[in-house]
Amino acid sequence: MSDSTRGIPRREFMKAAVAIGGSAALSACLDRGGMPDVPKGPNDLSTLPERQHAWNRFLKNDEHGNDVAPRHQVLLFLNYAGASNATPTQSERETTESAFKSLERAYRRSHDGLLFSVGYSPSYFTRFGADNVLPKPKSLASFEDPKLDKQDAVVHLASDHAQLVLAAEEALLGNRNELNGVDVTGLSAVFNKADRRTGFVGDGLPADHQDVNGIPDSNPVPKESPLYMGFKSGFKKNQASEDSVTIQDGPFAGGTTQHVSNISLHLDQWYEQDSRDQRVAKMFCPVHAEEGRVEGAGDNLGDSSGMGDDCIGEVEEHARKRGMVGHSQKSAGARKDDSPVILRRDFDSTDGGEAGLHFVAVQRTIADFERTRESMNGEDLAGNSSVGQRVNNGILQYMTVERRGNFLVPPRSLRSLPNPNRD
Template identity: 40%
Template sequence: MPSRRSMLGKLAATAGVGVAGCATGSPPGLPLDANPHPVPSRQYAQHDVLRRDTDGNVLQARHRRLLLLDLKASPSQRAAETVERALRGVERAFDWAPDGLFHALAWGSKYFADNDALGRVPIEHPTVLTRTDDEELQRFDALLVLESDVPSHLPAAESALFGARNELNGEPVDHTLADVFVRRDRRTGFLGEGLPAEHVDVEGLEADAPMFSGFFSGREGSQATEDAIAIPDGPLAGGTTAHLSHISFDLPTWFDFDEADRVHKMFSSEFSPEDVAELTTDVPFADEVREHAREHGSVGHHEKVARVRRDGKPLLLRRDFNTVDGGVTGVHFLSYQRILDHFRRTRKSMNGWYLRDDHPNITDRENNGILNVISTTKRANFVVPPREKRAFPLTVT
């Protein structure tokens, strides 16, 4: 008797539509197959299935793995089919859910430049955005994002995708990415209550802290919505752009400050620890950063970046997370935004250069939010196509 999967696949191919909730496109020549686990067209779409805290804020997946990739095969229909079939194998193996696996294949500035398509996408090669950090400007062909609450799902998926195992969560592995990509780098990390303290022993870091900073940063009102970051039209409609940075975080220096000072540096001089404890789905923003600079000789991180909100709405959807890669405490800052300029504007506002003339105590690092304890070491830019165009976007037709 035919399996449910094979029957659904035949129906989908005959009707020319996908199972409800599934992406309905495919590389040229690759028949549409049914997926037992519905997946959204937007590769970054998670909010409808994520857990939420008692205030209603989404709780992102707790474990992350980023694979930076370069091509070893030229764009072609065959290569596109290989990529698509390999990723569909992951989708057969896991639910699109926190206890399953979220994944996204993004394409970097190197790929678009090498194929004369950089001018047709809303990104460019990364540029230096600070005056004090030694930033390595990186160019990759692609980025594979893997996220799950179950830490073992991440190495299992990577092993399956690159040919080191023949089954994944009970499903056979028939195609891999190893024929198309070579892995240049792997970045790992975690996000969520209790995880930072499991990885480092720093006096002042509370056992239940979700981030190395000690603060929760994923409040609903401080994040752009998935709708807001979607490219509205054109060949990549429904996709978005991504920026990836690595930021080192000097935790001993950070926790040398008392709690009130840490609050002032992270938020603003208007906040107290008691105020932060009462925050729910947003962080109030007075838009008085220059007044605070003149009065207090210092400003907070949040009040600087909030200045670039549009109609009160943030421009970035942050999927950043803690890391101890290379034995260095830090953050892999992954952000999604409709156009890359939204990230640049946010980072430039965070730099606070415009505040140095307001008080002599404010420098490029000192009394300027959290800049005296963080340093950006790497940057790279990507496009995240809609799922139906995730295999060699704009080059295979």
């Protein structure tokens, strides 16, 4: 990053640095603003939660009690460096665990420190002859043809501070030996970097970064929006609890499953042809548009998107008589006992100069995610009304799924190259 970046506002600069990545980007961040003063992690790491996915208590909350996602995020995909038919050694497990523990000692577990988790793919577990740990990723709609992620592992890094996610990534890749005054070790002797995906979420960030393909040149993304499509998500009552997404029994009890998809956004029609009411109807429910329930990005909704019986119970009726159904309205149909089954941790992206969404979801089983996606597809509605398979069928026409991957996120005690066949 050159001196020409001096005129870029700090918020835009930090996001750009995360997208670029590497030692040069981190050095530019440190030169621009230094490293934030963040407390170290605990001396006794046993005080940390056993669940890797236990993030919620470490997030800040908005005025309605909704969890607020960390602003900067990286997905670091890794492949085991051993032979294709080899299984990890105990020494490699110890090296891996030392690297993760050094991150935990360097930064406190917090949105303004560092949150991270590591998950393993079906391809990784195949090394052990274990093909039934979790399903392989697949296309989840008749109209999509995604590439399927087969990397061995993915590390999800998140923080309100761009410098921290960059520094943690560099440490894991073996390019730093100190963080926040703590000696750290990396994973380069055990894993090879396979891919990295980056992004951001939070009020103002999408508007600051809308000069990309997929968004009209008119700069239509509202400044108050935390996501490119102009509305907030992650309402507390529309998110599964961490307890409900936790695996209850078996060799990985205490862990969870994670689905990671990369989605391209196509928002020209969304902003330049659709009216505000149409956007509200397609994102939430036609009733929300008719009654003016959504103000701005939707903060006025409080801790729920408001999917009552007048939305959930009227999906087919709205499709037949109004020719339109909402995304949230459909997705709510996948609830169990009136409770959501997935916990969303998604974020927007400008990877490759394209407007995108990295949809990260954790749930007890991959089947829970697949059922939610089936509800979102609304294929039955397309066959029995004027709603199309994608047109006026929620927000399907504005996105293309480019990649899908399934991962198992073990409890912390098993997070380092887990053996599914252990006694």
